[in-house]
Each structure stands twice: as C-alpha cells, then as structure tokens.
Amino acid sequence: MTKTLVGPQLRQLRRVHKHTQAEMARHLGVSPAYVNLLENNQRSMSVKILLGLTEAYGVDWRKLVNDQDVTQLAELRATVRDPAFSGETPDLQELRAALDHAPRLVAQFMELHQNYRAMLDSLQRMDAKGASADLLVASPESAIHDFFRSHSNHFAELENAADAAREAIGGQSDDLYSNLKRHLSHAFGISVEVVSLDRMPDSLRIFDREAKKVLLSEAFDPINRNFQLAHVLALASCGSLLDALIASAGSLTDAGKARCRIELANYFAAALLMPYGRFLDLAESTAYDIDRITATFSVSFEMACHRLTTLQRRGAQGVPFFFLRIDRAGNVTKRFNATTFLLAEQGGACPVWNIHSAFARPGVIIPQFVELPDAGQYFTISRTTDRPVTSRHTQDRKLVVALGCEREHADRVGYAAPLIGDGAGSVARIGINCHICPRHACAQRAHEPLHVNLPLNANRRGTTRYES
Template sequence: MTQRQRLFAGTQLRALRQRRAMRQVEMAEALGISASYLSQLENDERHLTPALADSLRSAFPVDWVDLAPSGGDELIRTLHEALADPQLPGDLPGEQVERLALQFPGFAERFVQLHALHAQTRLRLDMMDEAIGSSLAAGGRLPWEEVRDWFHQANNYVDPLDREAEALAADIAGDDISPRVQSMQNWLRANGVSIAWQSGGPMRRFDAQRRHLELDSTQPIESGRFQLAWQVAALALSQQIGAIVEESGLESAAARHILTIGLGNYAAGALLMPYERFRMAARELRHDIDRLRQMFHTSFEQTCHRLSTLQRPRARGIPVYFCRVDMAGNITKRHSATRMQFGRFGGACPLWIVHEAAAIPDRIHVQLAEMPDGTRYVSLAKGLVKPSGSYYRPPRRYAVALGCEAAHAAEFIYADGLNLANDDAVTRIGASCRICPRDHCDQRAFPPSDKAIVVDPLRRDLVPYHVVEP
C-alpha cells in the first residue's frame, strides 16, 4: 500500500491564528486539542493528520480554503471533494477517505469520475432549462446572457481590475475609507473633465469630445455617487477594461459593449468599497448590510453586490449568493459563490423569501431555506423602491436577496434570530420548477421536465398530478 507523505502546516496554522487574532489556547480549544500540541504543529514538530484537517475545515471553512498547504495526494483531495457532495448523506472522516484512496486507488478514481459525470448531467439539465426558458431550441444566448455567464465563470471576481480600483481609491480618498463625491469630482476636473448636475435626462452622460460629464441631480445620492465613480473608473482604468474585453472571447460587438459597461460597474463598486477595507469591515460587522452601507455611503443593493465579489485568492470573504428579482419574479441579476444555483430563465421558486420582500418593501426578511441537495442557506431579502423623479414615471420596484450556507451562520448577523436546529423551521425551496425534483410541493407551476407524471381523474390534490421517480 502506498504511504501518504506527511504534511506539515505550521506556517499556515500560524497565519490563520493571526488572521483571526486568536491566542493559541483559543484556537486549540476550537480544534479540540491542547495548546502545547498546537504549538508543536505551528513549529512543524508534528504533522497535520486527516482528523485535524477535518477540524480545520469545520472550524474555519473560509480561511482554511485559502491557507491550506498544497501538498498531499491529488486523488485524496478530489475524492474528498466528491464525497463531500451535499447530495450524499453523512460525512466520512478524512482518515477514512485517505485510507480508501490509498488502499483502493482504482475504485477511488472511478468514483471521482462517476461524480464528475453526475455533475455534467446536472449541467446538461440546467442547459435544457435554459433552452426551454428562452424558447430557443438550440440553446442560443443573447448578448446580455453571454456577459452574465462570463461574470459567472469568472466567479464574479476580476482580480486585476479589483486591485487597480483599490489602488485608485487609496489615491483619491486619502484618509477617508471611501472616495467622497467632492474628491472624485476634483479628480475628474484635474483630468480635464467638466461636470454639471442637472434635473432630468440620463443618469449619466459623457461627451468624450468636450470632456463634459452630465449627471441627473434627481437620482438618489447613492446612485449619483456610483455614476460618478463609474466615470472615474472608466477613464482611469480604460486600458485594463479594454484588455479584459479583448481577451474575453465574446464574439458579438453588442456583447463586448455590454461587458465594457459591466466591467465599469464592477470597477465603480470596487472604487467605492475598496477590497481589503470592505472585507475586514464586513467580517467585523458580521455582514450587517445597513452598517456597511452607512460606513461606505453606498446603497443596500450596491453593498450586497459587493459582498458577492469577495473572492480574492488568500483573502476571501464568506461565500454568498446575490440576486435581484423584479415584480414579475424574473431574476435580472444573479451570482452565486455558494453551491446554490438559480433557474437561468423565468421566475424563481415561489417559496423563496425574495417574493414576499418584493411585495413588502423597505423591510428585511430572513429565511432558513433548504435546496433539494440538502444544503441549507440563511437568506435575507429586501424590497427596494427607487424614485423616478416624476409623477408620470413610475418608480422602479424590485427585491434583492443575499445568503450564505448555514455552516457560516456564526459570521452572518441575519442568522441570529433563526432556530438552525429545528427542521420544522426550514423552508424547502428549489431553483426552478422545471428542474426541481421535489414531488410533494403544493406550489408547483408545472412538473419537472425530466420526469414523467401520473394524473388520477379520481383524485385531486392541490397539484393535479404526481411525479414518477425513475
């Protein structure tokens, strides 16, 4: 039997403890070991055992992903990931996973391959859902869909642009935590741009030849500040944005233009909420959105969106999902750094708290939800109303939702009032009726597209059919 190479992680353990500002005795208690044992681990006098690796993944799931040493057997790592699939019941200890990979490598390799095939099948089902939802038999994508998928594949984090925006923010803001309106206007004027705030017209309009920027003074102050930041980023980071668009692989001119705008939006958010300052504040405040938006002078939606981009390697925030839903139930903006995925087209699950938030705005709604794969999420949603500035232009109404897996509930302030241990308190939701496997849901709009149904004329429940399991 092949022996596993011993893995030493002293540097990583010390970095993790310092990042969390913990004493050795506190971290040792969290891991269930003695302080002297932890000291030996940090000095590389003892190696990292599979049981300890399990404890680290459990106690520090976000930090350990970034700090875990890269050594060890690749088959053990991929087998551990496959066996951790939430659709599989229970959780095998790391020591058993390691023994399985070392004693039966052929079986372990085939199990990993089988799990990959299962993931591909789920992906094909999502693609079928996309084709049905968009009424395109070939599954073709519109330009805005291409850009949405580009950001999804990038994990909603654009490293070079984010770092450049962070440096630009430090240059403009000075001692302030975030660039002020006056500071950004001074930067624009120093770069030859004149500015006019006036009532009516577009939210932002820039005349490149005259170097003149017009901003709508009737829009909310957070929106006006964001548009100002967009213009600063578009001018200061034009070369970086252009290079990313050129390397994006998007074929149509429309898609490239939409990506240019999207990258400008991304850079504006990164300018107003500089990465490291925002990440540290989010962790310190346990992701209290209202306190964060007051600190950085941003809107509720802007703050939620920024939380979904905190995916910088070795400095990640907790993985969250974020989406925006209109009054018709259409998901108009979405991203997930969690295992939760949304239906790509059409309405979301009617049991999801976001719909109630859209109907009752200006109030935070909280829900403990469970997806069909068994993963539970702490979700918050808030309905927002943006004034139009005129009686004859109806205000924009929609809801935003943000959530994390229940495993991170201790770092998410919105979980404080939930009974996470009570199964009766869980709302069981799905991504889309077309791909949801639940066969006992009273609020189905239509049956799943990959399963047969049985209709009994002599019996009627809330849903007039039964799903047949394959």
C-alpha cells in the same frame, strides 16, 4: 518536494472560530509557538497537521492547499446532485478520484451539464412559434455569470486598481463626489454636469468620450452619483485591464463583451467606494449588519449586498454569498455568486421563497432558511431596493435584492440568529423554477416539470392539478 505554506489561511481559520493560538495548538497537539511559526510561514504544513485541521475544524485540507481544486470539487459536487441524475450520488472520495485521474473527462462532463442547463433555460423561453436558430446558445448574461463565478466573484487586479485610484483621489470620504469630479478633471480632462430630466429624459448617465464630458441625471441621489462617477473612472483609467479581463472570459458576443465591461466597471466602482480591508473588518465585527455598512460607507443597500459577494481574497475571506435581484414578476435582473448555489436565469420564480413577500414590506429585511431539491440548505435575506424616480409614472418601481449563504456560515450573520435552532420546520423547501423543479406535492406548483413525470390518478386530487 514543494513546501506547503498556508499561514494566512490558517490565521483566518483560527479567527473564524475565535480561537487563540494556544487554543488551536491544543486542538492540533502542538505548541503555541509552533502555531505562530505556521501562521507566519516559517514552517511548512506536515500531513499530520493538515489531517489534524480536518478533524479539529472540519475543513478539507485541500482547501488550504489549493483553492482551484476546491472550486472544481464544489462545482462537480453540485452538478452530480442535480435532480436530473437518478440513483445514488457519488461521494466525495469518488469525485476527488475523478478529478485526480480523469480531469479531461470531468471537464467534458461539466460542459455537457452546462449545455443541458442552457437547453432547459432556452426551452422555457420558447414561444408558440417554436425554436429559433440560437435556441441552444447560452445567453450573454449566463456566460458573464459563469465567468464571474469561475473567479469566485473576486478580481484582485480590480481591487488593486481601485485602491490606487482611491489613494490618487485623496480628500475626505464625506466629500467624495467633489473629489471624484476634481480627479476626473485633473487626471483625464473629463468634466461632470448634472442635467435636468427635460434635457435628458431617457438616460440617467451619458459618458461622451469625444467631448470628455459626463452628464448625470438629476434623478440620481448623491449615493448613486458617486457610484456613477466611480464607474466612469474605471472606463477612463482601466481600459487595458478591462480589455484583458474580457479577453480571458472566452468567446463572448459583442453584446456580451459590452455587458461584461459594464459589470467589471461596476466591480471597480464598488471596490473604490468600499475598500476591501475596511469593508471586511466592519462586516465581520458587526455580524454583517448591512444598515451599519451602508451608513459607514454612504452606499445603498444593493451596493453593500453586491460588495459582500466579492469578499473572497485569499487569506482574507468573508462569508461567501450569492446575490439575486428580481422584479415584481420574478424576472432576475442581476445575479452574482460566490457559493455553490445554482442560480438559473429564472431563479427568482419560486413563490415559496420569501423573496417575493418583500414587495409587501418595503424597506424591511426578511430572513429565511431555504432548502433546494438537492437538499442543500441556505440562509437568505430579502429586501426591496428603490429605482431612480424620473416622473410620477415611475413611482414605486421597486426591485427586491436577495443575499444568501450556505447554512454552515449562517452563525456568522446576525440576521440568522433568531431563526437558528428553530428546527427543520423553519426551512422553506424551494426550487429554482417550476419547469425544472422535481418536488412532489408542492402546493405552489404552477407548471409540470420538463424532466420529471409526476404521478397522476383520476381517482385522487392532489395538492395541485399536476399530480395526485
């Protein structure tokens, strides 16, 4: 019989609740010395202790024993809560039984639902000419998003490679650009040059592998120059690792493989600029104060938000966040997810979500509690992020970054403090997109949903032209 050793997870659980070993011992009905032995993996978990953790701390004991089981259960739970399904939603006991006794059937059911989501997304992209041959094929962006999400947006191999690279680079953190240039030159023979906009008007960074040269646009500020060199270092030093990870992503198109390589190299760059342990400690100690984080690590707001979604190392987890970036038209230009929040490709299109009002208040962090049609509630913050300016014609081309977590984690995030306790009235009821949102009587509805018939009555005018 396999021993259940979960010391790091138990220690993290205790720290999240700010309990001493003595306080946890009282909750579990054991001695402090026994808790210490459990945390140091010198004793295995008994069924009694696991059930005690469930009762005292509200955690699912399966989460402590098997992370993969929890991921599958969360995915299945989110799927059956899709408004496309009518009737009573199966409870957790039924879902666990399905996973335990019919795993292949569950896998096929999940695949069917993913194809359904892909079809809805594709229908929204159809033009007046009708369907194309690849109508039902998921986009490369969707496939890569699902690949990252299947890893909880955390890649231990890239974290280790980034830590090793940071150690090899050496030097002081406040001189990272010079240190990166020196390391690329000494270790890989790669030179770095900052060039004028006249010389490189249509590109921000070019890595010429044959010439072993990196050209950076002068439009980049020092923060982005560091990130771009760290990205190039990933391409130069981790080629085999990137290949292996891309191969594990399944069948991707050539464009999908290229995009996946870019995102994985970006992950490495963020891990190098913001080492996991120091980053997590600062995030937790400051209640996820992003301004403090950006100042400490000399990174941008967007970089810090993106990095926050990756804090899912076993035994050292941060708040599980999702990340979304949109343009002024509501198009999603980047998305990452370590939560159960289902982000469609057009997920920033709901006008009820204050992600859009952030454009009117540049540089200001705007907090909000939101609720999806499946009743899942989340805390989000939204703020503008600037793009490199290459001419007077590219001024004010801002994007908005949104960062969010499930409501149960909101008390760990300082930005939520003013909103906690305001009651249900402070929760904005949003949807992913009007085309697939089943909400009735939404004053902001712009389209009739594809899969729900809204009531129409010629004798009554509702809040929108789509229902009465």
